[in-house]
Amino acid sequence: MEEKIQQIISSHKGTKREDLIPVLQKVQEEYNHLPEEAIYTISNQLGIPASKVYSIASFYNLFRFQRTGKYHICLCRGTACHLSKSAELLRKLKKELKIEPGQATPGGLFSIETVPCMGACHLSPILRVNKVYYTKVETSRVKTILNTYRNK
């Protein structure tokens, strides 16, 4: 991992404090999340104390320290989606998968994340599974959507 991260840092061409967030972004792209080892490696290679690297990573919504599920469900929590009862969708997802946003199911199949407004408000409520969008989702459709992935 150390070598790979070194590669990422050299390709970014910057090892100063202001390069920390882009480096963290690239590392997360590579590993899907920020493994603990990566935090220490980045800390060593950029010369920034590990507590600061973690502090900055934990501040932003983008960074996560746990791997997402195979199918990562993003639920839009924008205003229009809220008005279209996205809160009910969330409740249904939580009920079906028995996990909270930010967690993954024990087998690692699904994970849930609530995301800020996706900006397609006329199609609310919206949820996204990996790169596939589902629009105007009624609560009753949730199970069907989940099953398409369960049966893959």
Add this chain to the structure above:
Amino acid sequence: MLIDIEVNGKIIKAKKEETILSALQRNGLNVPTLCSMKDLMPTGACRMCAVEIEGFQGLIPACSFPVNGWMRIKTHSPRVVTARKTIVELLLSNHPDDCLYCIRNGNCKLQNLAEEMNVHDRRFFGSKKKQKIDNSSPAIVREPDKCILCGRCVRYCDEVLGIAAIEFIRRGTHATIGPEFNKSLNNSTCIHCGQCIMNCPTGALHEKTSSTKVSKAIYHPQKHVIAITDSAMAVSLAEEFGLRAGKDMSGIVNAALRAIGFDAVFDSAFGADLYVQELVYELQERKREGTKQPLLSGHCPAWMKHARQTSGNLPDDITTALPPHHQLGRILKTYYAEKKNIDPSDIFIVSLNTCTAKKEEITNNAYVNGGFPNIDVSMTTRETADFIKLHGIDIHQIEEELTDLPFGMASTAGKIHTLAGGLTEAVIRNLFFSAKGRELRPPRITKLRNTKSIKEYLFKEGELQLKLIAVNGIKEAMEVMEEVRLGTRSADFIEVLACRDGCIGGGGQPLRQPAENVKSRRKALYDIDNKGSINVAEKNPEIEELANRFLGAPGSKKRATMLHIREIKKAAL
């Protein structure tokens, strides 16, 4: 350049471009602050210093807004007072309701503010944060539930020390402060210097107390409990009892400790005398061998932890001599035990000092020598005061007593070894004595007696030339090391203390310490030096006696196996 500003209807003088807070404070007008730190840039985080300025819409934080000639400021209008009170109430609403059980009961900034602001209603109530207490470190305890996120601990550790062991984690109401991954303190880069405790306004950070252990030992029929006092602690204790800062309480401490039930009271300065002798011997050896690298002191445990973790293991150039109180502890559990016919396992040694890092130091295997820890418990100045009070001793009624002999006798050089530059002074006096066979007169070296964080001295006697540096502050120390490495600064000896003011500003000191108090403590120690007649270890008769009877002269094999880590380790293998 001075300008006029109007505050509460009166004109006061302010310096151009200074902050409103600074102008107010200079004119004796106080507004409450929580996050402001002396000498560091204001962050404007707590909003307690909010004031009303005519023409401005909201309330303005005095700490981070510059003065301007046309300003009309109100520092205590009803609008401002309501705002401050609400802020305190908001803090209290997310704070445990257990003042009576808290270590800072009666000595807490938040408590004081609640009182000042007349908070008598629980207006906001709802969920409070529930985070785990971090008890992992032998020195410092973290109670995140009590943290008000003022950030002073983080800033000190980062901006002043340059270590950044702890930082803010997450954001908003989920924010907390801790090492990366919020892991336990004893796994982090924390050096246990305790300056975070000194800056914390609440009980979120405090030392791990040991008084129960000590009480138990004292009341154990078999244990022989010895107290090793420390002169820095002795000149700081007065503040915990409401007496004037800088009063030398050593006589009273001796009496109090005996009254509590300690079997003997000795002075760590004795250990310091031994320590200085060892350092000087090492220095002279290195000069003889032509070693280029400077010898580094090793008696500051916070510095030692930092050195260990930055270089992987103990750097070669740190002195192998045990720190002063360990040297004394070692002698006590061997020579003294034998003399007194006490089983060393029954000897319980309590070191009373100004330091929190020593609590971690004494657990380190390196300082468990000959099968016994040199020191069993280390207690801070605060703990010592509490311990005395706990045992019902009225220090106003007690008569001063002397320390026990032989290990209570110390040169004044030993007594000032905890001052920034003090150890170096002691070393120089010893070097002089060694070279010239007489004492350095006058003994005081004024070049090493100022508040600069880096002090230098060039010792020249005949052919012997040594450059000695005393540096305090980890950041400054690392800078000096780097300069030495690069060759831009020469050094043969570097005294390193982690705490800014040396040990008199240590993490175990009285929590409220205005700058004048630190000054008084420093003066008190220098007064002891000026007044004492034995100013160098060589002239300490008890040291001579111990050398003759047991240890031998500096450089002896006995000293090597008794008082130096490497040799002890070698012997143990």
Add this chain to the structure above:
Amino acid sequence: MMMSTITTDTLIEELLLNTTLEISADLQNHLRKLKRISVSKPVIFVGSGTCGHISGAQETLQAISHYLEENKVDAEVVETGCIGMCWAEPLVDIQLPGRSRISYQKVTPDLVTTLLDATLNFNCDQKHILGQYKNDATEPWENIPHMEDLLYFKNQHRRILQHCGKINPYNLEEYIAHGGFKALASTLLSNTPAQVRDTVIKSGLRGRGGGGYLSGKKWEAAALAAGEQKYLICNADESDPGAFMDRAIIEGNPHLLIEGMALAAYAAGTTKSYIYLRSSYELACERILKAINDCKEAGLLGHNILNSGFNLNITIRTGAGAFVCGEETALINSLEGKRGIPRPRPPYPTQQGLFNKPTVVNNVETLANVPGIIAGGAQKYKQAGTEKSPGTKVFAITGKLEKSGLIEVPMGTTLREIIFDIAGGIKKGKAFKAAQIGGPSGSCLVSEHLDTPIEYESLEAIDAIMGSGGLVVVDEDTCMVDLAKFFIDFLQNASCGKCIPCREGTHRMLEILEGITRRPEEGNHKTLDRFKGVMQLEELGRVISETSLCGLGKTAPKPLLSTLKYFSEEFEEHIYERKCRSNICRGLRTYTIDTEACTGCTLCAAKCPENAIIGAPKHPHFIVEDKCNGCGICYEVCKFDAVLLK
């Protein structure tokens, strides 16, 4: 047809650097082609902004490509940005040789074949046609309304969005053909930075990100500040829920932003610039990166632009998902690799910003206004809008509207015009209740404000803010208490945590609201607590606004306090009658059991904490409404989806 030998360089040379008004016939031809005044083969445009993608535009695009290949049709396919008619997406425009461009709405992949079959044969598919674009040089289609005359467009004044959804955002030359970079070229040739600043100050352009400060003055402050190294940052973090104006500008016309940044950088004397782009804006990132590269290659960015001695490099940095980074100083901290925490001001960013150097932070829309101002002059700019708020504003109108989307109107347009004239009124014929303007930092506007002109001063007078352009409209079925709770929850989550009033204050405000939208524990003192809580909201809100460090905290109480002001009966119903008239607040709802779905497994009855469910095993169960406390446990545990919300 003559092959055009005009390269980008020639285009720039002859069009931008040409100070005479004469251009060669060759160039004129080339421009006509670029502007697609007339086309030589069919051109199919697919509305391909992010909203388009989410509507399925990519699948439609695939179907189109497939059709063209299968049927061996020689046509050009262009992916455009968003024209703002989100309610009509996926949008497909077709321009046939000699005919005006027409626009089809809601073109799902299955419709592609019939649509193209018809249109390519010069038959318009009446079912899906939206309109046709006016064009003097081509033959119009019969019986098809003009897009410009549609109510949706007629009342707009599209300056910034003029080309969004119409031109190819990947093609620099198209932008130049439409007049792009002329303003920059003439400025670099003959105007000083001070002159540019003067023009923009005279135009009265105010920051469109919500601040409303005179942009020209900001540039002036930076230009006059001490120091060589200065920075320009384009704030494209856009994280207000329901706001996607900046995204549409970047996806639809990225070169417009680049030109605006270049002019701003020139005027403010900034030597390096950044675009801080919201991390989830991947498509926008792709398009702006291409645009920057193309501009660099063409000599419109980089060293010695157009031989003027002016240098500008634009670096893209993506955010990492923190709403608070929309605040200038928090954004600057984020760029420096720190936590996105706001700094105390003074010092202001124009004096000490990024790396402590003078920094100008401008919103995307603000910068997009600049080329037009320079090209047309300050007076022309002021012809739209009001005296104190000149120009136009892009709004993202969403919520319970017939037509949700992106519009651009002159400042001073009323809410009524936007909702009823442009957006077609409230969906399903429901009654208008309120409009939230300014996102989670804004107040709500109600019926009495329908005729208030939307501009900075009028809004301030009614204690509302413009915000960045998000406008969410709610109808009679919306629970205002729930909406207020939604916004506070959002802000609570977004708070950086630095200052006590925002961090702890918004937390308590949220709790007070949760207290009145949750099923109560019994006991009179709890009612008193709820009541006390709400009474405290105003004072608490005031302290939070007055003492918070940054805009987020300062405006956090606004949505709550304004809904409290205008909808106090709804609040009282929640507090005293424990009723949510819109049946939204979950804690105040009731549940019923669908007797057909219920299998009588008795699980819900066993779990019910109030013993409110009765029924025999294997027989449908029944919820006793009086006993039900709305906790919803039965709903959670039922494996047969037999428990329904009433």
